[in-house]
Amino acid sequence: MRRSGAPRTGPDAGAAAMAATFFGEVVRAPCRAGTEDEEEEEEEGKRETAEDREVRRQLARKREVRLFRRQTKTSLEVSLLEKYPCSKFIIAIGNNAVAFLSSFVMNSGVWEEVGCANLWNEWCRTTDTTHLSPAEAFCVFYHLKSSPSVVLCQCSCYVAEDQQYQWLEKVFGSCARKNMQVTILTCRHVTDYKTSESTSSLHSPFLKALKTQNFKEPPCCSLLEQPNIVHDLPAAGVLSYCQVWRIPAVLYLCYTDVMKLDLITVEAFKPILSSRSLKGLVKNIPQSTEILKKLMTTNEIQSNIYT
Amino acid sequence: MASRYDRAITVFSPDGHLFQVEYAQEAVKKGSTAVGIRGTDIVVLGVEKKSVAKLQDERTVRKICALDDHVCMAFAGLTADARVVINRARVECQSHKLTVEDPVTVEYITRFIATLKQKYTQSNGRRPFGISALIVGFDDDGIPRLYQTDPSGTYHAWKANAIGRSAKTVREFLEKNYTEDAIANDNEAIKLAIRALLEVVQSGGKNIELAVIRRNQPLKMFSAKEIELQVTEIEKEKEEAEKKKSKKAT
Numbered sequence: 001m002r003r004s005g006a007p008r009t010g011p012d013a014g015a016a017a018m019a020a021t022f023f024g025e026v027v028r029a030p031c032r033a034g035t036e037d038e039e040e041e042e043e044e045g046k047r048e049t050a051e052d053r054e055v056r057r058q059l060a061r062k063r064e065v066r067l068f069r070r071q072t073k074t075s076l077e078v079s080l081l082e083k084y085p086c087s088k089f090i091i092a093i094g095n096n097a098v099a100f101l102s103s104f105v106m107n108s109g110v111w112e113e114v115g116c117a118n119l120w121n122e123w124c125r126t127t128d129t130t131h132l133s134p135a136e137a138f139c140v141f142y143h144l145k146s147s148p149s150v151v152l153c154q155c156s157c158y159v160a161e162d163q164q165y166q167w168l169e170k171v172f173g174s175c176a177r178k179n180m181q182v183t184i185l186t187c188r189h190v191t192d193y194k195t196s197e198s199t200s201s202l203h204s205p206f207l208k209a210l211k212t213q214n215f216k217e218p219p220c221c222s223l224l225e226q227p228n229i230v231h232d233l234p235a236a237g238v239l240s241y242c243q244v245w246r247i248p249a250v251l252y253l254c255y256t257d258v259m260k261l262d263l264i265t266v267e268a269f270k271p272i273l274s275s276r277s278l279k280g281l282v283k284n285i286p287q288s289t290e291i292l293k294k295l296m297t298t299n300e301i302q303s304n305i306y307t
Numbered sequence: 308m309a310s311r312y313d314r315a316i317t318v319f320s321p322d323g324h325l326f327q328v329e330y331a332q333e334a335v336k337k338g339s340t341a342v343g344i345r346g347t348d349i350v351v352l353g354v355e356k357k358s359v360a361k362l363q364d365e366r367t368v369r370k371i372c373a374l375d376d377h378v379c380m381a382f383a384g385l386t387a388d389a390r391v392v393i394n395r396a397r398v399e400c401q402s403h404k405l406t407v408e409d410p411v412t413v414e415y416i417t418r419f420i421a422t423l424k425q426k427y428t429q430s431n432g433r434r435p436f437g438i439s440a441l442i443v444g445f446d447d448d449g450i451p452r453l454y455q456t457d458p459s460g461t462y463h464a465w466k467a468n469a470i471g472r473s474a475k476t477v478r479e480f481l482e483k484n485y486t487e488d489a490i491a492n493d494n495e496a497i498k499l500a501i502r503a504l505l506e507v508v509q510s511g512g513k514n515i516e517l518a519v520i521r522r523n524q525p526l527k528m529f530s531a532k533e534i535e536l537q538v539t540e541i542e543k544e545k546e547e548a549e550k551k552k553s554k555k556a557t
Contacts, residue, residue, distance in 0.1 A: 307389065
């Protein structure tokens, strides 16, 4: 980091480029050749104090992804899927996807909590990362008591870019999982959807799918067309991991114009109920709709901005 | 690319978009649905009532407002922006009456509101109004009118239209069901408005508010009971239609 305007003496000064501003002063224009100043830069920039190191360490600790069992308050020694191997792993990321799984899948059968991921980043509303109340636990893992090979993840927090790898490691572990199928549900705003047709003809919310090479089943909706890309944990994390380790995985992405918890958006996930991974898990659809409606009314934040 | 052209309202993007105006139209979609229908002797405005907090006074959460004795409007979008626009329109209605001794025509006041909105799309440092409005009323010549304005400052006359959340669904319903029979008399026009809203309103009649203006009569707001009556009639008609269909099938 060079201080601008500092007088330069010595053999280097002559070689630097000069430029005049409107006000007549002559300033040094940054030289892109970059060869003369390397020594100085190394001295200045890389002089890291112990304080810098300590700050960096504290920040890393704060942003660490911790996986633990809430009932026993002990952290998991191995990755989650090593401890609870499964054949079906269903992940919901984002509040609408989470609401869908809560109302349609989790109300049929008894689900036991097997782990909880605790993490902090700038998007989190709380600053105290050590004493999170049960309502604030962001990323919770469950398995079906009657069939423990089905594992569900409800992730309602945002996992930042630097935390995604840690999350994957703590959940999937670093070895390939055999005989597992992964289903990911998430939402995105419809303004992210790139298409050559007119946006006024798009009927949002709508569902799009993206799958790994090993996923052989036909997906429940049309595939995501190019040049659209999927962001963050669902794609960069989970789907990429599954593609690399040849795990059959499918991502169902709901494009919606309402990013907060919304009944119509959640119901747009309904076609997935006919997929092989979810079919056996959903028993009572009318009751699920009732539960969903209740969830909507309890979560409605009274906002008077829009009428 | 959009992120470099939505800072200042006065900047066009290279492909000719005014992004702030388009974003304002997104804000309109966050408001609850409003539908307007122009009948032969009646104009109807129906809105989806927003759920009111327990301690909030319901009378202060209104989507349908009278601008003058013979003109009223419903809006969708930012509440505060609507309040400002409505106040200016009301003042203009009275100012017009005092100056030219005639009440405003529906088109005049719509043009006034649209011009006001357009001004805010061309000044620097100001953002557009985030509301769309449905303006209805009768002119002195006795002809019913329905106009719609949007944040860009355009206005058009419509036979029937909807704004706000799920407006597209309601508009499609209206395109299918707005026929000469459907607006044959006042009651039918009112029922059409309610049926259009029931397409998108959850939990039925108790979340609907309705207002009508009949020729030479002031604005009339329907009570909850009257709306319930209409809703039961509509449901009865639906059942009968379905029974007829199943009879025909067998």
